[in-house]
Amino acid sequence: MTELRAVIIGCGKSTRTAGAKEHGISHCHVQGYQATEGCRVTACADIVEDYAASYAALYGLPRYYLDYREMIAAEKPDIVSVCTWPHLHAEMVIHCAKAGVRAIHCEKPMAPTFGEARRMKETCDELGVQLTFNHQRRFEPQYRMVRELANRGVVGKVLRIEAACGDMFDWGTHWFDMVNFYNNDVPAEWVIGQIDCRTENKVFGVPIENQGIASFRYANGVYGFFVSGYGATIWAEHRILGTDGIIEAHMPVVKVRGKGDTEMRTVTFPEQKNIGAWSAITFGIWDLVHGLRTGREPELSARKALAGTQLIFGAYESSRRRARVEFPLEIDDNPLHSMMASGEIGPKRSEHANVKK
Numbered sequence: 001m002t003e004l005r006a007v008i009i010g011c012g013k014s015t016r017t018a019g020a021k022e023h024g025i026s027h028c029h030v031q032g033y034q035a036t037e038g039c040r041v042t043a044c045a046d047i048v049e050d051y052a053a054s055y056a057a058l059y060g061l062p063r064y065y066l067d068y069r070e071m072i073a074a075e076k077p078d079i080v081s082v083c084t085w086p087h088l089h090a091e092m093v094i095h096c097a098k099a100g101v102r103a104i105h106c107e108k109p110m111a112p113t114f115g116e117a118r119r120m121k122e123t124c125d126e127l128g129v130q131l132t133f134n135h136q137r138r139f140e141p142q143y144r145m146v147r148e149l150a151n152r153g154v155v156g157k158v159l160r161i162e163a164a165c166g167d168m169f170d171w172g173t174h175w176f177d178m179v180n181f182y183n184n185d186v187p188a189e190w191v192i193g194q195i196d197c198r199t200e201n202k203v204f205g206v207p208i209e210n211q212g213i214a215s216f217r218y219a220n221g222v223y224g225f226f227v228s229g230y231g232a233t234i235w236a237e238h239r240i241l242g243t244d245g246i247i248e249a250h251m252p253v254v255k256v257r258g259k260g261d262t263e264m265r266t267v268t269f270p271e272q273k274n275i276g277a278w279s280a281i282t283f284g285i286w287d288l289v290h291g292l293r294t295g296r297e298p299e300l301s302a303r304k305a306l307a308g309t310q311l312i313f314g315a316y317e318s319s320r321r322r323a324r325v326e327f328p329l330e331i332d333d334n335p336l337h338s339m340m341a342s343g344e345i346g347p348k349r350s351e352h353a354n355v356k357k
């Protein structure tokens with residue numbers, strides 16, 4: 001087995017470090033490569049020397065850099081993990097792809113605009129670079145069980161898949177991705193949505209909605225439903241409604257009312273173990289390394305990530321157009337940002353002054 005050399009861009013502060021404010025998600029990436037046979041992490045890069053140096057020391061990496069471009073040129077890695085904030089993803093992914101790396105594993109959300117998200121995928125496709133995004137929830141056993149139950153027909157024919165969380169862009173990128181996952185990655189045909197942006201709300205530097213709603217339909221006739229922000233609840237993380245019952249994910253518990261059940265029951269399964277979102281990152285890395293070695297599409301492929309991202313920006317675009325949006329989505333910007341810039345939505349609107357959440 002040939003050895004694959006990986007490098008990490010954006011170290012962050014370990015969440016185990018006192019005073020760490022962000023997630024330092026790169027700590028999960030390096031552990032993922034180090035747990036994968038045939039991989040070696042040779043270096044990391046961060047603009048904050050303290051972070052880069054302590055990260056290299058903590059994981060026994062031979063070198064660290066303050067400029068990621070210098071690292072790519074010097075290390076000539078096979079795989080790069082991009083663990084910076086979303087506004088840097090496109091620039092870094094495209095630079096690494098053009099510099100000749102073989103695979104890039106980038107953090108979610110893909111990018112602040114749909115154009116950047118699409119260009120990352122297109123550039124990597126053209127250059128034959130394997131591109132993946134860290135929607136690692138696909139590897140958590142409980143969520144896999146939800147899909148398994150649906151595919152086994154426990155609730156009959158699936159009619160609608162629902163999800164709720166704090167926002168469409170940052171957390172929502174995981175949940176749109178999971179709705180797609182539960183529907184076996186069948187493409188969506190359209191989305192109709194609305195967003196409200198009455199108070200300033202940012203995540204990883206990107207302005208997002210305070211509240212949102214989206215309804216969408218897939219090519220197999222299944223519907224999706226998503227609510228975000230203030231008051232967003234479906235009394236579960238995810239729910240699958242079928243002709244004969246309901247499956248609900250209340251992590252780490254899965255509940256079902258299927259054929260023959262009179263009430264909701266908790267599902268137990270032999271592999272039931274709450275491995276957590278962080279450990280699932282190792283599964284994603286193992287899978288993308290396997291994909292690189294075999295040519296198989298990885299579970300976390302850019303194709304699937306773009307399908308979820310299309311739902312985010314499609315819902316925003318529907319709000320802008322005041323109409324249903326058909327896919328494929330052909331916009332380049334972030335409609336929420338454009339509408340904020342023009343004053344169409346946002347805290348500056350007079351009717352939003354002093355309104356309650």
Ligand SMILES: NC(=O)c1ccc[n+]([C@@H]2O[C@H](COP(=O)([O-])OP(=O)(O)OC[C@H]3O[C@@H](n4cnc5c(N)ncnc54)[C@H](O)[C@@H]3O)[C@@H](O)[C@H]2O)c1
Pocket residue numbers: 009010011012013022023024025026045046047048051068083084085086088107108109134135136170204277
């Ligand atoms: N998959 C998940 O479940 C999950 C969880 C948390 C965060 N994330 C995502 O991971 C990304 C990073 O989040 P985080 O909380 O780890 O951030 P962080 O702030 O902890 O780490 C980012 C690091 O990037 C460095 N950086 C900034 N500019 C750089 C540059 N030009 N070159 C090299 N390094 C640079 C910063 O100095 C910082 O150390 C975000 O997109 C976030 O949404 C994903």
